[in-house]
Amino acid sequence: MAKVWLDAGHGGHDPGAVGRRSLKEKDVALSVVLRIGEILKSHGVIVAYSRTDDRFIPLSERARMANNWGADIFVSEHCNSSHFLAEGIEAFAYPGSKEGAKLAREILDELKKINPVDRGVKFGDFAVLRETRMLAVLVEMGFISNIGDSAYLANEQQRLAELQATAILNHLNIKPNITGKDEIDMTKAELEKLLDDRDKALTSKVLREVTRLLNPGDVKDGHWVDLDFKELNEFLEANGVPPIVSTAHNNTCTRAEVIRINNLTRKAIESSVKKQDSK
Template identity: 55%
Template sequence: MKVFLDAGHGGKDPGALGNGLQEKDIALSVTLKVGEILKRHNVEVIYSRTTDVFLELSERTNLANKANADIFVSIHCNAAENVNAKGVETFSYPNSTKGTALAKCIQDSILQSKIYTLNRGIKTANFAVLRQSNMPSALVELAFITNIDDFKILKDKQEELALAVAKGILNYLGVKYIEKTKIDCSPWAVEAMEWAKKLGLTDGTNPKDSRLI
């Protein structure tokens, strides 16, 4: 599977600002972390940007369309004049069944991670990146950069946010998430260990057990 990851904003466009943070920096950091998790699961990842550069919205979707990506996921932070506004929400393009399913997988995964208790829901919007992408697409607003509680999550919980988004994408793709300690081994080694555990030869804590050699 081929996943296109779009870190929102960048370069001369900082995106939302709040509590000393810039949306473009949070989006890029989380996006790169999401990509690394997906690549560990043998998912091909293409990025709109991997550095602090500016791209037009059409450039982002053109890259995804040209790459013939299977899905498009854009990562952002939210903002509001009301500093009490908080929570997570994920958007898909109106009447896109697959886009809605993708958005739901990502939204549900973030909520299940327990990073948030406030669910702002799955919504639809005529955003350019959703409208112009040829594949199922979703745009996730991770949190409100203007809210002090959400700010702390965006600042200190980027690994957890990335893992939740990645798990949501993997769920949509039908790829089972494997813990990092296991996936760092070769696939056959993981299968062999699972086989040995089923036979009662090991509990998985001592891979050099003489019974396994």
């Protein structure tokens, strides 16, 4: 049976990137890794981990442990960080590793179901890719510094695990038996149209489209997305733009997509402001 080594990035005194509301990369990575492991084990895959708690392990030691264990696949989980507008998913393989690039592509194809901003497969000379002797990939699940990405990194960890486990199982030619579903009533075509409109249209047109999509009605108080809506609406009001009508996700699209749409709206406004300032 296949042996998969799961590596949660950072740990202990090294928090990795720290995002909004003190969300730490090391915590997201560990939570997702443990969930992936449980799914793989339920399908008969033999699993081992670099860490299963909050401890620091040097990079070379992680590779050495996986090599000594005889892993067939090594998957390292991370979160990206940059300026607040940077967003999306990406994955790395070691330069020249065609099989690594293939698995990286398969993982991203699944993760696109939670974040359609795909930054692609890249090659990197990271220690955990360079020093491991098996098929190895490093996954950046999203930008912890970004409003939209950090929302699902904090709240959709089970789905992040299910999607990546699906990709790993398919790569191993094991049929996934995973019951998780995406809460999508908006079709992919509609979402793509919205994103396309963001790129082509003036700010006002994008806002009208977003408002139309987020009009199904409010949900009960205390939804985790409310603070992000409040923050966005304060930003819109300060720029003389009508606020988004709905204050939380209901039935139009996934919670993560709602945040993404709002983030795109913010970017559209800022892009419009910059263009006006340059005239």
